Amino acid sequence: MQLFKKAYSVKRRLTMGQKDMKEFMAKLADLFPSVSEEVGEMFAEPVAMITVLTHSRCSVELFVVNKVPMFFAYEDSIYPTVYFLWRFPKAIVCLSTTVQAGSRILEGSDLMTPGVMNSREIGTFEKGVPCSIKTENNAYPFAVGQMLMSSTQLSSSSHGVCVRVLHVNYDFLWKSGPRTVAPSAMQLEDIELPVRDEKREDGNSEGELDEAETHGNDQREDQSNDYDCSVKFLTQALHALKGLGSSELPMFANVFYGSVLLRSFPKEEIIDVKKTKYKKFSTFLEDLQSMGIVETATEKGALKILKVNKQHEQFKMLQSHSPILAHPQSANGQTGEAQSSDNTWKLTQKYSPKADLLPLIRATDLHAKKSMVFSMNEFRSYVTNYVSVAGLKRGKVVCLDDTLRNCLAKGKDVKEKYPLGATIDWATLFQMLGEQLHPIYDVSCGESFVERHRGPIPKIQIRKAFRRGGKVVTLVDNLEAHQINATEFAHCLQPMLASSATLNSGLTGVTGAQVQIQGDHVAKVQQFLQKEYNIKKHFIVA
Secondary structure (H helix, E strand, O other): OOOOOOOOEEEEEEEOOHHHHHHHHHHHHHHOHHHHHHHHHHOOOOEEEEEEEOOOOOEEEEEEEOOEEEEEEEOOEEEEOHHHHHHOOOOOEEEEEOHHHHHHHHOOOOEEHHHOOOOOOOOOOOOOOEEEEEEOOOOOOOEEEEEOOOHHHHHHOOOOEEEEEEEEOOOHHHHOOOOOOOOOOOOOOOOOOOOOOOOOOOOOOHHHHHHHHHOHHHHHHHHHHHHHHHHHHHHHHHHHHHOOOHHHOOEEHHHHHHHHHHHHOOHHHOOOHHHOOOOOHHHHHHHHHHOOOEEEEEEOOEEEEEEEOOOOHHHHHHHHHOOOOOOOOOOOOOOOOOOOOOOOEEEEEEEEEOHHHHHHHHOOOOOOOOOOOEOHHHHHHHHHHHHHHHOOEEOOEEEOOHHHHHHOOOOHHHHHHOOOOOEEEHHHHHHHHHOOEEEEEEEEEOOEEEEEEEOOOOOEEEEEEEOHHHOEEEEEEOOHHHOOOHHHHHHHHHHHHOOOEEEEOOOOOOOOOEEEEEOOOHHHHHHHHHHHOOOOHHHEEO
16 A cells, blocks of 8 residues: 555644654664664754645654655654665665566555565565565665565565555655655666676686686687677667567567667668677577566567567666767777766656557557557557558548448447548548547656556646735646646745745645735746746646
């Protein structure tokens, strides 16, 4: 049961006194003995204790330092937040899980026993202690919860829930802080190569040592060349995989290698897989699958790529520090400064099909299902591909067959206007088929997917209203849908407009808190949103 999956309400806000601080520090020293000194320095600043009521009517106390939530108390236990664990990742018991299980946890699931990857490496612990969860490709936790098993039970059990997840990255507790993104365990100047398990011998004979000494320089040079080729090959493969659309999968591995990957290399920089450490492309795909980047399957002896996990850590690293895109090496052999990663918030409009559209999409995509999500451009390509395959194009119009006609809106008027064999122009066809789509929008931070919501992207509404006595106020709705902190937004506006600003919470039809400003400032607020927050004009209704 995640406590902060939905918005919570603040019931009380206090600043802790010295006596309460000493008692609280003593509890923290017992809970986190390995970082007790660092925690003491952290809490030299005043600590705000905020009592909140969650969506499930649970009372939780938050402990906030410099506007950053560091701990929360629930059911007589104190848990650290992800902000605290990003500074001290080893402060509590940390379980490692797969990327696929991590995505399920972010969606609201608890951690199951089969998903724990390091049960034999985390030492001993009792049932009920706080714990954190990380993925196998990042040492920094993304979730906090309570152990439902002891170390003995965990090592001997093969099923059941082992962690009750209470708080995750990107939930509303995280949003109440500075909203920083989790650091990466990987170095910015390197992209991690998949490492296959190889047998290594500890001892060498004297003859082998002499031979190694004689040819040491040649071996190091060959290893360096293999490593450089492997890094470049992996980087280009990730770029090619990232460019694959959902409609192009599944794809045979040999088709991807010959028609997609090799063609993506510049002619003078083409790297054959035989020059890399992998030697075979099937071996390379096996390593990617073991890392959770792709899912593959063998069909009648042929290897297929079924799915690409574009939320994987490796894809996030491409934009800022891929070996191919990085600055050239300087004379001393060190790379130049990499571009900084983009951590800006982005809202992307997507769609899912109604049941009536599935026959049309399945005509060109056999794996289409009702839960699939695509962009409008991808949907238009489904329609145009079907029209081309079915031979329905008649110049600048389209001839309606049974499949297209059944996809149109239900109604007697529509059926009479567009009988079987009638023609329809492209614009009208796209408009009528688009009415059979469910709007969905994704929220992402940089390259990291955060959450998905049903419906169109909410627009920020700015309007003038009148209060008692003829007083004019400006109301701003749906700021938090665009990941704008309403409290900070109000604080920024007050000195600029020389007007007071307040927050109205719990209003129906409004995402997050509503900002109310004294006076008529509609135009200035709109300009402020476009200039300071880079909100596009079509997302603002003034």
